[in-house]
Amino acid sequence: MLTISAWGAGDSYREANWMFRFLINKTNVGVAYKGHEEQEEVLKNSGLNWTAVRPVGLTNSQASKPTRVSIGGSKKLKMGISRKDVARFMLETLDDKACFQAAPSISND
Numbered sequence: 001m002l003t004i005s006a007w008g009a010g011d012s013y014r015e016a017n018w019m020f021r022f023l024i025n026k027t028n029v030g031v032a033y034k035g036h037e038e039q040e041e042v043l044k045n046s047g048l049n050w051t052a053v054r055p056v057g058l059t060n061s062q063a064s065k066p067t068r069v070s071i072g073g074s075k076k077l078k079m080g081i082s083r084k085d086v087a088r089f090m091l092e093t094l095d096d097k098a099c100f101q102a103a104p105s106i107s108n109d
Contacts, residue, residue, distance in 0.1 A: 009036035066109040077107035
């Protein structure tokens, strides 16, 4: 099972900068993040092989760039990634056992 979540959901909340955490806590964005966290809990308890991809802010750039991957805060991310690169990462990750039962956060490098 492969799904999109969001950077700042679950344990990636601590990776987000203060402004992003403010948006999650003080605006309607928090409602969507609650949904992402519930989705990730369902996955964790499903017994399936799952990956929840957490992209940072999405852009419409058509130029493909390398992807920076952080699992459990292992790397500092930049603030944007193209939708095209998110889709590419998801296709490449579909059968990657290293990402099973994980929620990698991604940005462009």
